[in-house]
Amino acid sequence: MNETPTGERARKPTRRDVARLAGVSDAVVSYALNGGAPVAPETRRRVLAAVAELGYRPNQAARALRSGSARTLVLAVPDREDPVFANPFFAEYAAAIESAARERGYALYSTATSFEPDGIRARFEEFAARMVDGVLVLSSGAVDRSAIDPVGLPWVDLNVSAARAGVASVGTDLRSGAELATRHLLAHGRNRIAFVGQPDAGEARHRGWRDACAGQGVPPGRVFDGGYTREGGYVAGLQIADEGDGTASGAGAGEAGRPDAVFAASDRTAVGLLRAFHERGVRVPEDVAVVAFDGSWEAEYTWPPLTTVRQPIESMAEAAVRRVLDGTAPDHEEFPPELVVRASCGRHDTPPQ
Numbered sequence: 001m002n003e004t005p006t007g008e009r010a011r012k013p014t015r016r017d018v019a020r021l022a023g024v025s026d027a028v029v030s031y032a033l034n035g036g037a038p039v040a041p042e043t044r045r046r047v048l049a050a051v052a053e054l055g056y057r058p059n060q061a062a063r064a065l066r067s068g069s070a071r072t073l074v075l076a077v078p079d080r081e082d083p084v085f086a087n088p089f090f091a092e093y094a095a096a097i098e099s100a101a102r103e104r105g106y107a108l109y110s111t112a113t114s115f116e117p118d119g120i121r122a123r124f125e126e127f128a129a130r131m132v133d134g135v136l137v138l139s140s141g142a143v144d145r146s147a148i149d150p151v152g153l154p155w156v157d158l159n160v161s162a163a164r165a166g167v168a169s170v171g172t173d174l175r176s177g178a179e180l181a182t183r184h185l186l187a188h189g190r191n192r193i194a195f196v197g198q199p200d201a202g203e204a205r206h207r208g209w210r211d212a213c214a215g216q217g218v219p220p221g222r223v224f225d226g227g228y229t230r231e232g233g234y235v236a237g238l239q240i241a242d243e244g245d246g247t248a249s250g251a252g253a254g255e256a257g258r259p260d261a262v263f264a265a266s267d268r269t270a271v272g273l274l275r276a277f278h279e280r281g282v283r284v285p286e287d288v289a290v291v292a293f294d295g296s297w298e299a300e301y302t303w304p305p306l307t308t309v310r311q312p313i314e315s316m317a318e319a320a321v322r323r324v325l326d327g328t329a330p331d332h333e334e335f336p337p338e339l340v341v342r343a344s345c346g347r348h349d350t351p352p353q
Contacts, residue, residue, distance in 0.1 A: 024047060073133060073321070073325075075111070077112050078113070078138070082229065088298045093158075093316070100322075111123070154327060158320055169333070170316050172312070174293075178205040178206070178208025178265075180337065193213060193259060193260075193261040196237075197225075198228070224239060234275055237274070240259060240277075271298060291306075295311055307345040312338065319333050319335075
């Protein structure tokens with residue numbers, strides 16, 4: 001406890017004390033600290049120096065009550081057995097969102113929640129009571145608008161691959177990214193390209209893989225259910241490794257024999273895949289070339305380093321924060337992915353076209 005020499009509790013410095021020391025009005029102190037109006041650089045410097053000298057700390061609760069804003073955003077993620085932030089991609093995405101929010105003068109807090117209508121409505125009502133300025137929703141499915149729109153909080157849906165009427169959303173063009181990855185494998189001369197991911201023909205990455213094969217007149221390879229987990233990729237990798245090398249009599253393109261390439265729907269899936277191949281003595285890329293999706297940091301540190309389709313998380317994070325704060329139209333903003341070429345897809349003495 002901060003006490004005076006006589007043992008009495010010291011009075012906390014106030015905004016008026018800062019104003020008196022800096023030689024400005026109370027309002028100028030507020031403008032300098034909160035950005036409410038332009039302040040000359042020299043004046044701002046004097047105010048900040050006075051703040052530092054006095055040890056002044058604004059009362060955030062009082063400020064929120066006056067303005068109706070806590071200058072806070074919430075990142076809502078699913079409450080599930082496999083935590084979202086166990087995936088390096090989402091951990092990086094959250095960090096990029098926090099950076100974008102901080103640049104706008106907002107704090108970001110994350111919370112795990114149920115996305116069932118009653119559960120998510122209760123959470124939004126809680127956020128509104130705490131004067132949160134907006135919510136960035138990272139759900140695993142379509143959020144029920146009817147449950148949360150009446151609360152009146154701005155919100156934006158993240159990691160979305162298709163527009164939904166009346167919903168502001170941000171995402172990557174997953175289908176074109178999968179096509180990009182598959183075409184790269186085809187350019188390496190691979191013609192038995194398997195898909196490891198969600199076994200749903202309507203899923204965007206699944207469609208992109210299939211369309212790229214069809215566009216080159218190559219039958220699509222087998223589909224292995226690896227989901228988006230390391231464990232799923234590992235099991236799929238064991239299955240692929242145990243199929244043999246595809247050189248037996250009658251083995252040809254398409255489904256016959258072991259795939260000579262794999263498009264993995266996520267970096268996490270590919271990490272499990274690489275472990276299984278290593279344990280079974282399947283060489284990457286000599287026996288099976290691999291390209292993944294997401295572009296998380298761990299893709300660079302696998303062995304061999306993963307070629308991957310990178311989602312532009314910095315641009316998506318900036319767009320998400322801008323949309324939730326500026327109240328832009330409730331439509332979908334889609335970003336193109338980028339192929340990051342490393343060693344797992346083959347040699348690049350002459351880059352494939």
